[in-house]
Amino acid sequence: MLGRIFEIREFTLQDGPGPRTTVFLQGCPLRCTWCHNPEGQEFGAGREMTDEEVAAEVLKNADFLVMSKGGVTLSGGEPLAQAGFAAAIIDRIRAKEPRLTHAIETSGFASAEDYRTVVSRLDFVYQDVKFPDLDGYRRWTGVDATPIFENIKWLKKSGVPFAARVPCIPGVNDSRETKSAIVQLVDGASNLRGIEFLPYNRLAGAKYAKLGRTYPGSSSRTCTR
């Protein structure tokens, strides 16, 4: 199966349990005004690869990933925009090396079928939650986020461990009320492993910082399993 990717990066440290190889899939249906890698947005860009080629590239480091209890994370772009390709990559890798864990970093903007097809294959999900309501999404990302909220609702009951990731954009979604509404949206799920607030830097985008990682009012833990 053919798909488009824009990078395969090894030794990513903030994309799941253990060191990981992150596959960045090309193309994103959202147009977040703060996006810091717009080169990942266009669907026609990047390079074409088969799921077999992607798997082979990832598996070059299988020995290290197994030893260090790491795995593979699909990111983007929006990886679920190529859900079939994403699922095929996971299946290929798992067939060759069942000991690797699989994770995704997604906006959740996908059909219920695509979302469930991929997420049910995963060991961990980083679910972006940018806003607690449709208005915010409409205004700042240009999409009708109904499927995102539907998918989050399903995720909370799916049993697949997940962390919520919130890019904190100054003046956009960083008010106390917004954050607290986001926490309420995901809190209470037994499979929730943490809520991560990522401070946004104009140049580097949303990055981890030593402080401000988890919401102080939240009872949830950070995202290690």
Add this chain to the structure above:
Amino acid sequence: MTERIKSLLDRTFDKEQAKFRRDVDWKPLLERFVAEGTSDMARARIGLEEMLKAETPAFMDGERLAFLRTVKQIPDLHTDEEMAARRAAGTAFGEKGVVFNLTADFAPTIRDGLDARLLEIDARLARCRAEGDAEGIEFLENATLSVKAVLDLAERYDAAGAARPSYQAVAPALRKGAHTLHEALQTLRILHYAMWCEGEYHCGLGRIDQYLFPYYEADVKAGRLTEETALEEMEEFFIACNRDSDLYIGVQQGDNGQSVMLGGVTRDGKPAFNDLSRLCLKACGELKLVDPKINLRVDKSTPIEIYELGTELTAKGLGFPQYANDDVVIPALQRWGYELEDARDYSVAACWEFLVPGCGMDINNIDAVSFVGALDAALRVLTQRRRGAELLFDDVKREFFAEIQRRADALVKKYAHVEILPGPFVSVISTDCIKKARDISKGAKYNNFGIHGTGIAVAVDSLASVRELVFEKRLVTLEELVKLLDTDFAGRPDVLAAAKAAPKMGNADARADDLAKELVAFWGHTFDGKRNDRGGIFRPGTGSAMYYIWHARDVPASADGRLKGEPLSANYAPSLDVPVKGPVSVVRSFTEPDLGPVCNGGPLTIEIHDSAFAMPDGVGKVANLVKFFIERGGHQMQINTINRDTLLDAQAHPERHRHLIVRVWGWSGYFIELDKCFQDQIIKRVEL
């Protein structure tokens, strides 16, 4: 960290100790030596005596470990003319010629005290006199006086310190042997201090977690120490290592060879990592100082927790620990003739050159072969060869290796006759010198020479580029390429771009890694069968020392796309500014070659971006990377945690970055104290 330690730490960092220092002009002493034709041995002893006599006992408030340098200069024992004359007469010297890059055998003297050494000297001296062994007599007489000079300063310290509250006398344990960790550390401090005063430099500290452990254990058992107070003892000792270090000799500030080795196995092969090893790592993590430089021995059975303890220091940006792999190093040393028990006892000399403390008088860094220079010369030889059969890439490799061999042979010849200037005091605290009645400069159990190999990655990348550009794509002929090297690829941006795009070492790309394997395999056996006139062998390594700056000045652009003047990568590391996939591929590439035969030392040196440690589990993840390197048969590894933006800011605003530490080539130093060329080279390293 206790308040007292914090205060000592801050004041030491701010160089409060410098207020005790004075300049001494030693020229009259040197003139006296020349006028009187004083022997080398007597000069060494008199130099130490005069140096210690000139010292004034000095104390920093709150300290419990005494001994500070108050005299800035150490006497020169020979004039430049004298040394030049000896060189002209066919004698070679390693660097300054004195004993250096060595770790003494501190343990027996810490245990027995210097009085025990004096008794041994007396007994041996009687035998020398009976046998008419003039050389033995001269050594032992001067050794006695050297020891007395050290004891004399200790006693002056005790006299001056007696009035100070909570001062603990230092001379009794120094004379009769230490019983507590505190006494052991105090004696160690004095012995180490005296070595520098005798003129030795790059004086390592060795396996402190092993030879100090009995004192620690006894103190804990007797209830004299708790873990907290033991930590305080170690921290005070480590701070003391930073007091005089700006007076030590080195190419750059921080290059002082105060290395410590932790962990590994005991002489009988049992796991050696203990509670004191743990305490040492903890002390370094709290202090965040450049000295002592921590090395950590590991092997494939080392649990990940130990790597994690080490990585905690890496995360703090200290540039150490540097890891050494027992699975590779011990067998390598055995193959080179080291006895198994000695091989198991290895430490590092100053940076990374493997050395057995006490019985190694190896000159581990006597010279270096520039692989980049050798390849450049080889390419020129080939272009001047008479036309005949078509040139093949194998011819390039063959000529390159032949040139390495020529350069190696030249070094063997250059160091056919090496002398070391004597050090009677360091001999007293080294293995078997008294027994043999010979100064350590005359030879110890091991007397090998180490030869660095500079620019491995640039040479490999250049070879890969020659193969692709000249022999596969036929973009240029070899003649054209060599001309382009002299003009920095002028007029041929396409060739430069192709050179930069050619396979590079560090990407787990067999098109480069296979060449690295061949080069390392050849280099590992270049000196087979060659011996030096001290009975030792030549040990090739993958280190560069400072040659990565120096050798880069001797060559034009290279075929990998490196332009003239751009530095080489330090030690065993990807070329500067090359695109690499990431640290896993780097580890994979650099563990493809068999590293046993190049175990003079020289670590894989990588730079990890400090964001790796933004999440608490970053430590575990990086620890796994080190473990992966060790499990794949890597010999040695060091990791810098840096952030290019921080380094650039430090160049612009040094005053804001006084504490910023970087790993330079085999040691950690303060970034702002480095010469700009060394700073710039670090900024150009590949950030992973």
